[in-house]
Amino acid sequence: MEYDNTNTGAAFKPFEEQKFILQGKLNMNGNDLRIALIKTKTRDGREIIEVYTKSGVLFSNNKTSENQPDYSGPVEMQHVVGEMRVAAWKKAKDGSPYLSFQASSDQDKGAASAPAASGLDDDNIPF
DSSP, X not given: OOOOOTTEEEEOOOOTTOXXXXXXXXXXXXXXXXXXXXXXXXXXXXXXXXEEEOXXXXXXXXXXXXXXXXXXXXXXXXXXXXXXXXXXXXXXXXXXXXXXXXXXXXXXXXXXXXXXXXXXXXXXXXX
């Protein structure tokens, strides 16, 4: 069975060579974008600065059960039609903390209610 990572994701601690250096605003075609600059290195050791744009925000949830996400909020992604939300659960693998994500349409915001729904439970991490 092939692994399906549709509408799921995870975030981990930055690599040692990654350093958040600046944040700000960039206007592209009349649209203001919030940006973050990360200094890092290519595989061959060349220093580069990666430019990231803000695509959403996560708010801390007042959980009433363990299955509810720790964070959730709206996201706007290029190439995605319609309003989307992301739910995030705090997890750990081998003592290293990370966030597991589940994206859904804004209409389905109550549907993501269990960490296992993200497809990234501790026994099913694809790396």
